[in-house]
Amino acid sequence: MTARDAIVVGGGISGLASAALLAADGHRVTLFEARDALGGRAGSWERDGFRFDTGPSWFLMPEVFEHFYRLLGTSMAEQLELRTLDPGYRAYFEGDATPFDLPAGSVPARAALMALDPASERDLARYLDSAGATYDLALRRFLYSSFDSMRPFLAREVLGGLPRLARMLLRSLDGEIRAHTRESRLRRLLGYPAVFLGGPCGCRACTTS
Structure with missing residues (x-):
């Protein structure tokens, strides 16, 4: 070249x-x-x-950083010194003196979120599982595509997930969250990562099993 x-x-x-x-x-x-x-x-x-x-x-989507460093012949472990914080962050809600701490690790994080709305535990589990699956699908099929062909959209796993993807495209993030919980604190917590990523919370803190 x-x-x-x-x-x-x-x-x-x-x-x-x-x-x-x-x-x-x-x-x-x-x-x-x-x-x-x-x-x-x-x-x-x-x-x-x-x-x-x-x-x-926040350090979200570590796979993207790893992909970038691999393109340069190195790795995230070689270039970054990272330390896990526990809790990952603390949120304060207006009119509520009790803060919320999101613990490190997917299992404790999910449990802490669901504890805010125990009655919706099954719906919340479906939401987080769906967000995790969508996140993984985006990494594999869309994130690094130039979209110069229809091939990414014709993959079997993409076609199989069309009903879920169509629902997410036709409904706002707040609408999607409200369909799974009415708890105002939880809705704000689940919606806040969109400030950084522009989509549902698919971060590893909540969705990795």
């Missing part, structure tokens, strides 16, 4: 990843960033000896 000059505008996560992949393919890459530091939204702010994240603080 003939090397070409490539320009990447923006040194956020996407810009850095694009520049790294282009360079790995042999291109001469110049990256432009308006700020003094790289990282974009995933930055930090320090004052008086304290440091605060200025952007995303």
Whole structure:
């Protein structure tokens, strides 16, 4: 392949990843960033000896990071030093003095969520199982596709899951969650990951068995 000059505008996560992949393919890459530091939204702010994240603080979809590092000939374990937090996060609800802690591990996390609405346990289990299956299907069939053909849509597992996928496409996330629980705290907890991913909670904390 003939090397070409490539320009990447923006040194956020996407810009850095694009520049790294282009360079790995042999291109001469110049990256432009308006700020003094790289990282974009995933930055930090320090004052008086304290440091605060200025952007995303959750590590979701680790498979995507692993895929990226593999494309560069390395691995997530070689490049990142990760430590599991337990609880993973604490949520506070307006008008409720009792916070909610999401514990580490799929089994404790599911149990903690279902404890907020024991009467809907079976419906919640179906929701989380469906979210997990959809997450895995998206990773295998859609996430890395260029969609230049219909092949990803014709796979047997995709065709078999069409009723579930169609329901999710035709109903809002809040509507999907309300169909499984009416508990307001739980609805907010299940809907919040959409801020980061744009879809139902399929994170490994809730769906991995």
